[in-house]
Amino acid sequence: MATESPRRPSRCTGGVVVRPQAATEQSYMESVVTFLQDVVPQAYSGTPPEEKEKIVWVRFENADLNDTSRNMEFHEIHSTGNEPPLLLLIGYSDGMQVWSIPISGEAQELFSIRHGPVRAARILPAPQISAQKCDNFSEKRPLLGVCKSIGSSGTSPPYCCVDLYSLRTGEMVKSIQFKTPIYDLHCNKRILVVVLQEKIAAFDSCTFTKKFFVTSCYPCPGPNMNPIALGSRWLAYAENKLIRCHQSRGGACGDNIQSYTATVISAAKTIKTGLTMVGKVVTQLTGTLPSGATEEEILAHSNLRRSPLVPGIVTIIDTETVAEGQVLVSEDSDSDGIVAHFPAHEKPICCMAFNPSGMLLVTTDTLGHDFHVFQILTHPWSSSQSAVHHLYTLHRGETEAKVQDISFSHDCRWVVVSTLRGTSHVFPINPYGGQPCVRTHMSPRVVNRMSRFQKSAGLEEIEQELTSKQGGRCSPVPGLSSSPSGSPLHGKLNSQDTYNNFTNNNPGNPRLLPLPSLTVVLPLAQIKQPMTLGTITKRTGPYLFGAGCFSIKAPCKSKPAPQISPSKSVGGEFCVAAVFGSSRSWFANNSGLKREKDQSKQFVVESLYIISCYGSLVEHVLEPRPLSTAPKISDDTPLEMLTCPRASWTLVRTPQWNELQPPFNANHPLLLAADAVQYYQYLLAGLVPPGSPGPITRHESYDSLASDHSGQEDEEWLSQVEIVTHTGPHRRLWMGPQFQFKTIHPSGQTTVISSSSSVLQSHGPSDTPQPLLDFDTDDLDLNSLRIQPVRSEPVSMPGSPRPAADRRGVSTVIDATSEWPLAQTT
Secondary structure (H helix, E strand, C coil), X not given: CCCCCCEEECCCCCCEEECCEECCCCCHHHHHHHHHXXXXXXXXXXXXXXXXXXXXXXXXXXXXXXXXXXXXXXXXXXXXXXXXXXXXXXXXXXXXXXXXXXXXXXXXXXXXXXXXXXXXXXXXXXCCCCCCCCCCCCCCCCEEEEEECCCCCCCCCCCCEEEEEECCCCCEEEEEECCCCEEEEEECCCEEEEXXXXXXXXXXXXXXXXXXXXXXXXXXXXXXXXXXXXXXXXXXXXECCCCHHHCXXXXXXXXXXXXXXXXXXXXXXXXXXXXXXXXXXXXXHHCCCXXXXXXXXXXXXXXXXXXXXXXXXXXXXXCCCCCCXXXXXXXXXXXXXXXXXXXXXXXXXXXXXXXXXXXXXXXXXXXXXXXXXXXXXXXXXXXXXXXXXXXXXXXXXXXXXCEEEEEECCCCCEEEXXXXXXXXXXXXXXXXXXXXXXXXXXXXXXXXXXXXXXHHHCHHHHHHHHXXXXXXXXXXXXXXXXXXXXXXXXXXXXXXXXXXXXXXXXXXXXXXXXXXXXXXECCCEEEECCCCHHHHCCCCEEEEECCEEEEECCCCCCCCCCCCCCCCCCCCCCCEEEEEECCCCHHHHCCCCCCCCCHHHCCCCCEEEEEECCCEEXXXXXXXXXXXXXXXXXXXXCEXXXXXXXXXXXXXXXXXXXXXXXCCCCCCHHHHHHHHHHHXXXXXXXXXXXXXXXXXXXXXXXXXXXXXXXXXXXXXHHHCCCCXXXXXXXXXXXXXXXXXXXXXXXXCCEEXXXXXXXXXXXXXXXXXXXXXXXXXXXXXXXXXXEECXXXXXXXXXXXXXXXXXXXXXXXXXXXXXXXXXXXXXX
């Protein structure tokens, strides 16, 4: 334990600054000692316990403060070493809190308020503007959207309004009222999305007027009542029906991964269901159960069977091209704005998220056994021509678990999925699919799909030929459906085979058959956040911190656990959020050292930051390595991972902390970031920023390539434009391993054009070419052709200083380094 307190006041924001503390894995004895110190009554120790406020939800936020694409401070991130901070939102039973964890490692409190329970909150990024579209709230930004129990009017029902507050002035600038409760908020630089039960409402980021709304969402029991995923432009939500005319090609394959554990669990559930039905029948015959209750159950069951709702359907819409008003996916509606419409699961969808590029979508169902990774390939005509490739099935386990958070790494090679049990599962993937291995995940950069050897050997063509013969998809896991038709959700795909027969010979279009093979991936690491041992005495479960683990049984007369999740409090459920980022543990290990620029780049994988409902933020270092049990390490060797907690921050608020409310000073980090992003937005739009002395031309913007402003800037622009007119083949004919090149030195007056030439010519004394007459092969002197591995001379080029007389008598040279062999005779 450090001698000085890790907390101190901040000079910049006026809030609290928390220094990181070194976190190490606890051994078995250390865990027992810590447990005994926690359960001993405080009266014996003489020190009162530190009271902490109850956390309801946690979330890592993307705002102007960590926007690497629009914040000019991070434009030269690789050369300057300046990296964006982590932005963390914590919701309490009374108010909320905002933290910033910069690369220095010291967490700074940016915002803190107590005004009742908060269900959802978002820091709205600066909107995208143009000459025709201006920001009506530019002078008030940054804005904070809050959904709390008591709205600004005071008369609306609980959690039925969204209030937008200005962090610059502290006033409320907008209030959006609803008749039904709000469950979540999402935002990007284009829209603000309000999630209701079975409904979605989107508002324009510049004016906050209603843009479109969706009323056909499939309900989910929780923790996300209406799961959606919002990328930079696309919006994905759970549809309640599958419309065949809008269905995209591809989708989910059948999840038929049946292990022994899954078989036993399924059998136990079947026996339990049968016994329950027998008990209901017996109690009904004996008259102990009211007949009305049974009739209601039968009526509900019959209504459920007749319900036209189909679970597990995902619809993706383009928020820019979708029409205003209601978005309706039906047989009579057109496909304007609909990007994709496909089946993702057989059970209701529980959670989903886009990767940073927006091309990959991860979906989970209510069971939580498998998570699906889809690649979205759109078509400009309609969603029925789009393709959805099921690249991965991330298999978590056989027990049920509800997913509450999904996060990608910045290079999209790692996915972490967190459940309500507090466990974060780390999976390796590739943005283009395929089996993760040493070649793809042991490098600090993303590698190509095919290595140089695979390209030159033509293995890609062989794999496509084998895949097409086996029916589309070949899964390495026994029992998994080898074709999309193995799932009952893919009835339309068979009817498309006749339509696409002529396209099977064109493997260059990824939207056409054959579809890529499905890969099943198991988690390389399962990290469970450390829990306060006082809470463990109220629950039954393991205590995990890195590699140390032991189970503590709850007392028989323990009180029920406090509710820490808005959905349920039974079974040890609590909120967890995770995000990838550069390492910030250098200060915790040795505060006397100065951070070097390349110190955060020494690891192949970024650090994983996980925060739980107990307010403890822990940085975990991930170290992938080749499988230790592999007999030989090669590029295709599977992976294993070592995890180690490196640093921790205690960010939970105590009742003694003062509130930190706007208006803020001009040097506040949120205000500085908002000003920088807005200034850059004005430059991109060609507008005059507020306070600028004159108009901004394109050459004065940051995207100009010329350093001076002379009259020849347009020519300099064009000279730096690279135009690609065609794409060459992946593998040249002579790049295959079956070809060898040798130099042929002829003797006498015979010149060989090439080793595969069918025409030989002879030169006479007058240096006039004469055709070679028919001859007998026995009379041919084969010894005159000397095949020796002698280094060839360079080809004579026009304009060479070498005299023409010196070039006579030079033998033919075959250049094997160019794209086509060149021959020259003299």
